[in-house]
Amino acid sequence: xxxxxxxxxxxxxxxxxxxxxxxxxxxxxxxxxxxxxxxxxxxxxxxxxxxxxxxxxxxxxxxxxxxxxxxxxxxxxxxxxxxxxxxxxxxxxxxxxxxxxxxxxxxxxxxxxxxxxxxxxxxxxxxxxxxxxxxxxxxxxxxxxxxxxxxxxxxxxxxxxxxxxxxxxxxxxxxxxxxxxxxxxxxxxxxxxxxxxxxxxxxxxxxxxxxxxxxxxxxxxxxxxxxxxxxxxxxxxxxxxxxxxxxxxxxxxxxxxxxxx
Numbered sequence: 011x012x013x014x015x016x017x018x019x020x021x022x023x024x025x026x027x028x029x030x031x032x033x034x035x036x037x038x039x040x041x042x043x044x045x046x047x048x049x050x051x052x053x054x055x056x057x058x059x060x061x062x063x064x065x066x067x068x069x070x071x072x073x074x075x076x077x078x079x080x081x082x083x084x085x086x087x088x089x090x091x092x093x094x095x096x097x098x099x100x101x102x103x104x105x106x107x108x109x110x111x112x113x114x115x116x117x118x119x120x121x122x123x124x125x126x127x128x129x130x131x132x133x134x135x136x137x138x139x140x141x142x143x144x145x146x147x148x149x150x151x152x153x154x155x156x157x158x159x160x161x162x163x164x165x166x167x168x169x170x171x172x173x174x175x176x177x178x179x180x181x182x183x184x185x186x187x188x189x190x191x192x193x194x195x196x197x198x199x200x201x202x203x204x205x206x207x208x209x210x211x212x213x214x215x216x217x218x219x220x221x222x223x224x225x226x227x228x229x230x231x232x233x234x235x236x237x238x239x240x241x242x243x244x245x246x247x248x249x250x251x252x253x254x255x256x257x258x259x260x261x262x263x264x265x266x267x268x269x270x271x
Contacts, residue, residue, distance in 0.1 A: 059074070159262060
């Protein structure tokens with residue numbers, strides 16, 4: 011029988027841990043016996059998220075730390091601090107979603123400087139966090155990196171579902187997430203022989219009170235549910251973090267209720 015405590019004694023660093031998905035990921039890690047490090051550029055938000063999880067679960071397995079994924083010093087400092095406290099880091103979940111104030115404009119309205127900046131702080135942050143944690147993992151002798159990508163890093167957008175709404179699918183998002191899927195494969199190959207796994211999860215749309223017209227149009231392309239709830243990704247994350255997936259490497263797992271078919 012498989013134990014429900016699939017992540018016992020595993021220390022999991024989650025960037026953007028105080029965000030919409032990050033909080034669910036952290037809660038899932040602690041529910042399976044792991045230590046969830048909620049790393050966020052907003053330390054107060056990270057502390058509040060950790061306190062809430064610990065209170066609800068009656069444990070002390072959520073731990074908050076300040077982290078800027080665009081700062082080498084912040085990353086190395088956090089890694090050193092976590093190693094001092096826990097003696098190891100089992101996995102990095104790249105989940106942070108930094109972007110500038112002009113992110114998300116329609117294609118013809120995007121300024122070149124904004125495009126470059128958003129790729130730099132978002133995809134660049136994934137690269138820097140992966141690079142710095144991989145150096146630690148190499149010295150440690152093991153480790154796992156999980157990147158949170160997207161179906162829009164795999165398939166082209168369905169622009170028609172945004173009709174009659176103020177929404178669009180940002181061009182920066184497509185560039186970032188498709189780059190992230192390939193970066194995942196690149197790193198998995200590059201780390202051959204180092205006992206470092208790298209995988210990605212590509213979610214479909216996550217419900218966040220989008221307009222009704224959009225939700226209905228989106229669901230029309232799905233098999234059953236339509237937009238996912240944030241909790242719907244937790245099982246895939248726990249599986250990848252657990253020893254059940256010890257030979258899964260360089261893979262991109264799509265969780266989208268069939269939207270991308």
